[in-house]
Amino acid sequence: MDILLASTLTVAILHALAPDHWLPFVMLGRAQHWSPWKLTGITSLAGFGHVSSSLLIGAIGVLVGMAAEKVNLWESHRATLHRSYSSGLGWRIWSGGSRIGTKTYT
Helix, strand or coil: CHHHHHHHHHHHHHHHCCHHHHHHHHHHHHHHCCCHHHHHHHHHHHHHHHHHHHHHHHHHHHHHHHHHHHHHHHHHHHHHHHHHHHHHHHHHHHCCCCCCCCCCCC
């Protein structure tokens, strides 16, 4: 778990250092003559929206994956039943079908 936390923090820090995440806010703040407090507040609000939307997209991805796994489980059971029935039908055709039920067990 420690390596997961360390990896997450590393990716988050490197992601936040990318200029496309903060440079537009700095340039907009300079052009609009925002105070440092206003710039920090707006940037924080945008960061919160960025993280929230990423979490929402991730949660949707997890739910879609869980639904796909349920479909996959159902399809695998259906395929198993299909193979079983096909094998039985094939055996009946191969054996001629007329000998079914005529064997006596003693």
